[in-house]
Amino acid sequence: MAPAPAKPVPGWPGWIDLASPHTETARAFYSDLFGWSFYTLSLPDYGDYTVFSLGDVQGPEVAGMQGLADDSQPPSWTCYFKVEDLRTAVDAVKAAGGRELTPPADYAGLGSMALCMDPEGADFGVARLGNVIEFGAANRPSTMCWAELACRDTGRARRFYGEVFGWRAVECEYHGSVYTNWELGDRALAGMVSMDHGWPPQYPAHWIPYFWVDDCDASAARAAELGAAVRIPPTDVRPGRYAMMTDPSGARLAVITPRTTAGPGGAA
Template structure:
């Protein structure tokens, strides 16, 4: 098993679930991935659930909080590590995006801000705090890929390039274009263009991929636990993957990579 990997600036490194039914979600993810969970009481912000690979000592892989507004859909938010939150928020605004929640320190957990790109896909930015160094990524049972679904790929390329310094490298994939976001020679995420095959009501969004040992077994187990499998297990170049919504409606994907370093080559 590869060692835990802490993300560098510009990389996805934390994910946060906003759920209308936290206990349902907690049961689903602990049963599906074998995660351990515990709850922190953050002064001024209420309860925050931590998911870890082991016990209360970590390592931390994800967080969860109650959905603040019932009018909003349940969702996973992908956070990207940055050096300076305010500088990054300024770049978001300069690129046509919005600040949804200003930079906020969460009592040692870390400092985070929530943003929205010009198309309406929300994402987070974060710097680690004293309580956790940051979530681990790119090992089994953790997030190993973050993917943007965009209806205006060219605009997204300009925006995220300006905010994170990513380079967009396009490749043909079964007749459509798939974009790899790169820092230097490393892929940090991807983007799929939302064409006419997508339902018109689907908004642009980010989705996390979780590394699993057996995609077929995991998808079947997810269905048993109440998930809805949207894309059954299928082979793609990086591995075998499946997309689903959890029992509360949040979208996620699982993948069994073809090589031991995960899908983000």
């Protein structure tokens, strides 16, 4: 992800949060792996919500976490994208072929958000500009620096996200494979990979966050020691060296050591 605009801009990642069946385990895992601290907010009608911060508890906010709504919900990270008006954004999602999973709602004065699903079945969120809870830090070590969509019909995904957020899909080739960068203006903010025959047939489309680490190999090894399953071992790609894993509860994430100080988007 290239350096974010100085002021919030619609269409950019604005927040991520984790739904986990074992919040205590997740707190320990991410605090050790990324050096995060955390505090817990008790939200009327919504229960406890964990806010992760960079460094100590007074540091900038980098992510959130809540328990699973029910046993049928899989552990997962949700990426939220900034919008000016939630109702307009959700209507655009539905008009482009997506679904509204939860209607726009205000979470105890911390922010207004809604959950959606794209036509490929990947969940994501939209968050109103100016929320109290949004990234205090991103695109720097120990924070999210990239978001990536994995899906099967990349053409349909291009049309959908172009209509909803105004993103432009730019393809690049690397070692015989095609990778798509999502761009807004002159900045890359996310990517997309095609789920080809190498993926299990029933594996769902999904968004996955990438976290910036100083040493990909050391972070992947430490994650495994902490109970993660490393699905793709440290591998060199054009933007840097990355590894993909599931945390101890099964939520997907990736770590990357970028080749440039601009982050993955600046090197893509």
